[in-house]
Amino acid sequence: MKKTKKSNYVLFCVSIVFCLIVSLPGLANAAPIHAGPQFVDGYYADPDVQIYNGTYWVYPTRSTQVGESDTGAKSVDIFSSTDMVNWTKYSNVISSANISWLQHSLWAPSGAYRDGKYYIYFAANAINGDGQLGGIGVAVADNPQGPYTDAIGAPLINVVRNGAGPMDQDVFIDDDGQAYMYYGSWGECNVVKLNADMKSLGTWSDGTVYKKVTPTKTGDNDYFEAPKVFKRNGIYYLTYAAGVWADSSYKVMYATSSSVTGPFVTQGIMLHTDTTTADGPGHNGIVQSPTTNDWYIFYHKRYLSSSQRVLAFDKFEFNADNTIKPVEMVEEDTFDDSTDTGWTKYGGA
Template sequence: MPVRSTGFVAKCWAALLSGGLLAMLSPSTAVALPEYSTAEAGNPFVDGWYADPDIAIYDGKYWVFPTASKPYAEQTHLDAFSSTDLIHWTKHSNVLTTADITWAKYAVWAPAPVERDGKYYLYFAANDIQNNSQLGGIGVAVADRPEGPYKDALGKPLISQFHNGAQPIDQDVFIDDDGQAYMYYGGWHHNNVVKLNPDMTSLGTFDDGSTYKEITPENYVEGSYMFKRNGKYYLMWSEGGWTGPDYSVSYAMSDSPTGPFQKIDKVLAQDPAVAKGSGHKTYGGTWSVAGGRYRVGRDLGAKSLLDTNFADFTYDADVTVNSGAGDAGLTFRVTKPSVGPDSYSGYYAGISPSGKVVLGRANGSWTELGTARTSVAPGSTHRMRVTAVGSSIKVFVDDMKTPKISVSDGTYASGANGLRVFNTAASFDNVAIGSAQ
C-alpha cells in the first residue's frame, strides 16, 4: 500500500502498549525524555519500503518483521531487522521466501513472529485470495533461530478458506498465561479467532466443537492484534477507509481471549503532521473501499493521490473499468492537483472498456503522448504498470515484458502517484510502487 498500507497500524501500536517497548521506561526515565513534535520523529528507522510491521523480543533483542512494499507480484520474500538498543538496526534479508513455500507465489504479507519451546514460528499471508477456489491464505514457517531461514511447516496453508466472511490475511498470534495459543485474523470487515494446538501448526477446537469463532468488533476492517495487561484482554484493529482521513486504530476489552469484545475508543487517528490517512487525498469523485478494492463512481476526472514525490519508479495496479465511455488508470509525477478533469500537472496512463490504452500529460489541458490497443472483456480486471526513468516512460498492460506504449518526455521530473478516472467508474486493487526495474 508505502505500497500496501491496508492494515496493521494496529499491530505495531499495540505491541508497544503491551509492554514491549514501554517496559524499558520507568516513570522517572519517562518524564526525562525530550519532547518532539510528530513531524520530527526521525522515521523511518531503516532504509527501504516496508509496511505491516510486527515486533518480537527474543533473548533481550528486539525484532521487527515487516511486509516488503514492492510491486504486487514481487512481494515474494520477508526481511527482518534486529536491535539491542532500538537505535542501531541490523537487516536480515530473505528470512522467508516463496522459494521455500511451494504454494505461495506472491503477496506475502503481514508476518507474525512467535517463539515456543525453542522454535521460532513466522505466520504470514500469501496470494491475496479473493474466493475459496483460489490457492492461498495464512501459512506458517518455522526456524531454529529468529533470523531464520524459515521453512514451510506444512506444505500447504494453515487457513485456506473464507470462514465467517473473513479473508484469511492479517494474522496475529497470542499465547496466553495458561499456555494456550490463539490466532486472530481476517480482512473484509470480519475478524475470527482460532485456537492453535501446542505444535503451533494445527488448529484446535472450542468447547462447542467449532474451529472458527467470529469476534468482529464494531467498525472492524482488518489488522487485528491481541495483548493482555493486568488480567484484561485488549483487541486492536484498523478501521475506516485505508485510503482516507478516517483510517484509524481502535481497541476493545474483554475478560476472555475469545470475547465478547466491546469497542472502547480510538487510540490512533490522523495527524496531518505525519500523513493524511494512510497517505491518500482525493480530488473529486466518490471513493470507497468494498470487497478488498478501492472504488470510485463515474466521474469526469476524479483523482486519489498518495503523499509521495517520486522521480524514477515502477508503479503497478489492477484496474477494472466498470462503466462509461472513458478510461481509468494511474497518475504519476503529479503536482498542483485540484478538482477537475485535467486540473493537475503530471502524467496519466489509462485503459478503456473498449481496449484503448492511452498515455498523456496534463497541465490544465490534455496532451496525448501515445495510444495502443489491447483485448478487454466487459468488467474484466487488467494489470497495469508504468515505469518512469528520467524521460523514458513505458506503459504495460497484462504483459509485463513488452510495453504497450513507450515514449520519451521530460516535461515533469517528479511528483505524486495516484489513481484517476475519466468519464467512467472503476475499481483498483494491489496498488504497488517501488524502485524502477
C-alpha cells in the same frame, strides 16, 4: 519539544531548547516520550514486533518499489535491534524459494516463539473464497533470523469463515500457555486455537474451530482488518485497523474484553492521521519493554509528501481506568544523542 518540518519553526525550537538545556540542569538527559520518525530505510508496512532474549524483532510487509520487479512482493525482510535505534536487516527470510505454494503475493508476517522454535505466520496469494490456493501459512526456524522453512507445505487456513478473509493474522499466547491466532479482513475477525505444535488448529469446547470476535460496530470506525491482541491487568486488548488503508481514513482503533473469545467492546481511536505530520497510520504491532515496562506501538504511515508506506513506532500509555491514551504522532528528542534524526536540513546544516 515537538519537531516540525517547517524551517521557521525548526529554527525557533532549536534556539529555545538550546537555552533551556544550558539553563536547566538535567533537562538534556530527560527521557524522550516518543520514539521518532521512520526507523529503517525502505518502504515497508504492516509491522509485527516480538522480543526474544532482549532483542526486538520487527516483521513487516515488503512493498514493491518503483522500477523493481514483482519479486519484492513475494519476499519478507525482517529487522532486529537491541536498543530500538540501530537495526539489522535480514533479507528474504521467507520467499517463493522456500514457500512452494506462494504464487503472487506475500504480506503481513507475524512472529511467535515456542519450545525452541521460531515461527512466522503470513498471508499469501490473496484468495477470496474456499478452494483456492492461498490464505494463511506458517514457516519455522531454529533461530529468529532464519533460515525459515515451510512448516506444513500448504496453507494453515485457506477457507472463509464468518466472513473473515484468511489474512492479517496475529498469534497471542495466554498466561496458561494456550496459543491463539486472531485474523481477518473484509470487516470481520476470527480467533482459532493453535495446537502445541503451532502448525495445526485445535477445537473449542463446542466442537467448532472458528469463533467470530469482531468488535462491536460503531459506524465509520468499524473493524476492517489487522487484529492484534495483548493482555494487561487481566484485560484483553484488541487493536485493529479501521478505514481504508490507501487514504487518510486509515487508523488504529481498540476494543477490550474480559475473555479471550470476547465479546470485544470498542473503546475508541488509538492512533490516527495528523495533518501536520503523517497520513494513514495503521496495521500495528504492540510490545512492552522488558527493561522499562513501557508500551510501544509499531505501525506504518505515509509522510504527507509521499504515497509510500514507512515504519515508525511510538510509546503509549494507559489511564487509571485501563483505557489507552490516544497516541500523538509527533516526534520528540532529548537533543543529547548526537543525531539529527527527524530534522530537515536547511543549507546543509
